[in-house]
Amino acid sequence: MLLTVGELARRCGLTVRTLHHYDTIGLLTPSVRSAAGYRHYDGANIERLHRIQALRQLGLSLADIGKALSGPLQPLAEVVDRQITQIDLELAEGTRLRERLVHLRGQLANGQSPDLADWLDTLELMTMYEKYFSPEELKTLPLHTNPDVLTDWSALVSAVQSAMDRGATPDDPDAQILAQQWMTMVGRGTGGNPAFLMRLHAMNENEPGLRERSGITRELEQFVEQSLVAGRLAIFERYLTPHDMQRMGEHYGRQMYAWPPLIAELRQAIADHVPADDPHAQRLASRWMELFRAYAGDDPATHARIRQAYAREPDLRSGSAVDDTLLDYVRQAVEGLAHTPH
Amino acid sequence: MLLTVGELARRCGLTVRTLHHYDTIGLLTPSVRSAAGYRHYDGANIERLHRIQALRQLGLSLADIGKALSGPLQPLAEVVDRQITQIDLELAEGTRLRERLVHLRGQLANGQSPDLADWLDTLELMTMYEKYFSPEELKTLPLHTNPDVLTDWSALVSAVQSAMDRGATPDDPDAQILAQQWMTMVGRGTGGNPAFLMRLHAMNENEPGLRERSGITRELEQFVEQSLVAGRLAIFERYLTPHDMQRMGEHYGRQMYAWPPLIAELRQAIADHVPADDPHAQRLASRWMELFRAYAGDDPATHARIRQAYAREPDLRSGSAVDDTLLDYVRQAVEGLAHTPH
DNA sequence: CTTGACCCTCACGTAACGTGAGGCCCCAGT
DNA sequence: ACTGGGGCCTCACGTTACGTGAGGGTCAAG
Numbered sequence: 001m002l003l004t005v006g007e008l009a010r011r012c013g014l015t016v017r018t019l020h021h022y023d024t025i026g027l028l029t030p031s032v033r034s035a036a037g038y039r040h041y042d043g044a045n046i047e048r049l050h051r052i053q054a055l056r057q058l059g060l061s062l063a064d065i066g067k068a069l070s071g072p073l074q075p076l077a078e079v080v081d082r083q084i085t086q087i088d089l090e091l092a093e094g095t096r097l098r099e100r101l102v103h104l105r106g107q108l109a110n111g112q113s114p115d116l117a118d119w120l121d122t123l124e125l126m127t128m129y130e131k132y133f134s135p136e137e138l139k140t141l142p143l144h145t146n147p148d149v150l151t152d153w154s155a156l157v158s159a160v161q162s163a164m165d166r167g168a169t170p171d172d173p174d175a176q177i178l179a180q181q182w183m184t185m186v187g188r189g190t191g192g193n194p195a196f197l198m199r200l201h202a203m204n205e206n207e208p209g210l211r212e213r214s215g216i217t218r219e220l221e222q223f224v225e226q227s228l229v230a231g232r233l234a235i236f237e238r239y240l241t242p243h244d245m246q247r248m249g250e251h252y253g254r255q256m257y258a259w260p261p262l263i264a265e266l267r268q269a270i271a272d273h274v275p276a277d278d279p280h281a282q283r284l285a286s287r288w289m290e291l292f293r294a295y296a297g298d299d300p301a302t303h304a305r306i307r308q309a310y311a312r313e314p315d316l317r318s319g320s321a322v323d324d325t326l327l328d329y330v331r332q333a334v335e336g337l338a339h340t341p342h
Numbered sequence: 343m344l345l346t347v348g349e350l351a352r353r354c355g356l357t358v359r360t361l362h363h364y365d366t367i368g369l370l371t372p373s374v375r376s377a378a379g380y381r382h383y384d385g386a387n388i389e390r391l392h393r394i395q396a397l398r399q400l401g402l403s404l405a406d407i408g409k410a411l412s413g414p415l416q417p418l419a420e421v422v423d424r425q426i427t428q429i430d431l432e433l434a435e436g437t438r439l440r441e442r443l444v445h446l447r448g449q450l451a452n453g454q455s456p457d458l459a460d461w462l463d464t465l466e467l468m469t470m471y472e473k474y475f476s477p478e479e480l481k482t483l484p485l486h487t488n489p490d491v492l493t494d495w496s497a498l499v500s501a502v503q504s505a506m507d508r509g510a511t512p513d514d515p516d517a518q519i520l521a522q523q524w525m526t527m528v529g530r531g532t533g534g535n536p537a538f539l540m541r542l543h544a545m546n547e548n549e550p551g552l553r554e555r556s557g558i559t560r561e562l563e564q565f566v567e568q569s570l571v572a573g574r575l576a577i578f579e580r581y582l583t584p585h586d587m588q589r590m591g592e593h594y595g596r597q598m599y600a601w602p603p604l605i606a607e608l609r610q611a612i613a614d615h616v617p618a619d620d621p622h623a624q625r626l627a628s629r630w631m632e633l634f635r636a637y638a639g640d641d642p643a644t645h646a647r648i649r650q651a652y653a654r655e656p657d658l659r660s661g662s663a664v665d666d667t668l669l670d671y672v673r674q675a676v677e678g679l680a681h682t683p684h
Numbered sequence: 685c686t687t688g689a690c691c692c693t694c695a696c697g698t699a700a701c702g703t704g705a706g707g708c709c710c711c712a713g714t
Numbered sequence: 715a716c717t718g719g720g721g722c723c724t725c726a727c728g729t730t731a732c733g734t735g736a737g738g739g740t741c742a743a744g
Contacts, residue, residue: 006690018731076450095433098429108417108418116385119388120388123355123395380722403699404699405699686744689742695734696736697735701728703727
């Protein structure tokens with residue numbers, strides 16, 4: 001099924017001019033050009049357009065989108081996950097802004113003059129709508145409230161950059177120690193809140209100015225991620241078979257950014273006293289097992305070995321906001337799943 | 343309390359450059375300039391900035407915002423109401439898009455290849471996010487699905503424009519008949535759905551190209567509104583005292599656009615089988631009484647006369663999506679309110 | 685063949701600021 | 715009084731992602 005530029009534009013709600021522009025800058029090149037020069041788009045083009053639109057909605061410039069799509073591609077399911085997370089952010093912000101406006105309307109309807117400071121806060125929230133943190137959230141973000149955290153984090157960024165400048169690779173023990181420190185710092189800077197982690201990540205992705213100031217370039221972030229994976233695989237190696245390790249080497253860390261939203265939801269379910277046998281908890285547990293099996297495979301013996309590693313090595317969980325309460329909760333919810341026929 | 347440009351920018355989440363720009367184009371002029379040329383902003387500036395931000399969020403260009411703010415100003419409470427409505431739209435759209443993405447993720451996670459037509463629909467929704475109607479909604483919008491409706495509406499727009507060109511005023515019977523026809527046409531074009539009315543209104547406000555094509559200029563819209571109010575006041579005059587009429591003359595129609603969101607919510611509550619004594623229904627009823635009292639005052643005798651007028655004159659409700667079921671529901675919910683101590 | 689809808693490339697223009705440059709203002713500390 | 719730091723001013727070039735025409739070719743149905 002090939003679509004002309006007009007058809008694709010209509011179906012996607014874009015303009016022909018936009019698609020021309022994307023073609024011109026090499027962002028989305030139609031797979032076929034007719035003898036007359038007509039652009040024809042196929043399924044792969046649609047997938048790529050989906051990726052482009054998803055990143056656009058995250059606020060990236062077209063140039064940055066081009067860069068992001070020039071390397072190895074994230075699985076589309078992960079892209080969609082990211083979108084869902086972003087929409088959740090926006091829904092939460094919208095609800096918050098709505099509450100503020102309802103409050104302001106109440107004051108106006110009563111003939112009251114709004115408190116100026118309160119009013120300015122509402123104006124700020126109007127501007128921050130679709131931005132990252134509400135003023136209230138900023139108050140609970142250690143990275144924002146504790147200058148020591150920011151100082152220490154900057155020092156760590158410098159240390160990582162130095163290691164990179166020295167030509168360190170993710171397999172170097174130094175790099176792995178730095179990555180471990182990074183995770184500890186993440187936990188410290190976010191107060192252990194994985195939802196904040198996703199937001200900081202979004203901010204750093206979306207705000208080039210911030211990226212420059214923080215020094216957390218994409219290369220640096222990737223270096224840390226790879227060092228972390230390498231360091232953790234080294235730990236796992238003490239517990240797993242060579243066969244296990246082959247699989248882990250291929251799959252571990254592949255869905256690194258899918259875990260924090262899930263963990264955030266689980267923590268919320270626990271905070272809301274949702275019973276572990278509730279369908280919602282079961283869905284979350286199902287998702288957990290899905291992610292787990294993606295790197296661990298399906299062999300129960302491997303699972304047991306991995307669990308043993310997690311139990312004995314706190315470094316495997318550092319900064320992930322996964323504690324014993326959460327693991328118990330997941331275990332119970334998974335047991336409920338086990339009673340369901342496959 | 344006067345704010346410098348930097349303080350205001352920080353408090354509102356804008357940039358100094360933005361405020362300079364607004365000053366340069368005459369959109370927001372600081373109330374005071376110091377001897378050194380420093381800009382100082384006061385409470386009235388903050389109110390105006392709120393209006394500007396609200397209209398910006400509705401998607402108006404700065405030029406259009408300037409025009410909108412150059413005439414008589416809508417009460418700020420109404421501006422806020424409008425914002426709330428817009429946020430509700432966005433929340434609904436976001437929820438819809440989320441569902442689509444969750445579905446798509448499910449397919450991807452199962453290793454399925456998404457159905458291309460379905461996928462394109464999702465891409466369109468991604469683009470229409472923050473636009474006006476989902477594809478599904480378009481299918482249920484008579485204005486979109488029934489070419490006769492569009493033709494008839496265009497003819498009515500021409501008729502109104504002709505009346506205006508002839509120098510008709512809202513007090514002319516011709517104008518009032520046209521306004522009545524307009525309301526009938528609104529009901530016909532939206533299928534009696536007040537949520538659609540709000541959206542059409544937003545579209546017409548925000549899309550200058552659409553406004554040009556439809557002929558529904560702001561002047562025309564205002565002419566119709568004023569003619570409608572005048573026509574309805576003429577009906578009420580048969581039932582009310584001169585004292586009543588004096589109040590009605592001042593207040594009736596002042597919150598015209600606050601009613602449709604409330605009516606939409608009430609219809610939704612009825613559809614969801616929310617009992618009339620539910621706190622949610624009671625809040626809606628409270629809001630109803632608030633709007634009612636805003637033009638009717640607090641005298642029960644006046645209320646009874648107004649209700650009599652509504653009961654006998656179908657033209658007073660034409661196009662408003664208020665039917666007997668909804669009125670019964672509101673009556674029950676209001677009775678529940680009456681049992682609450684004031 | 686005609687017509688209407690759609691395609692192509694080219695290229696000027698746009699809206700809402702972003703970013704420096706160069707210089708003045710204000711206030712607190714020494 | 716001076717200094718330094720933070721903030722203010724105006725001016726002006728630049729940016730991003732298209733919007734809008736112009737001029738002309740393509741395709742399919744009548």
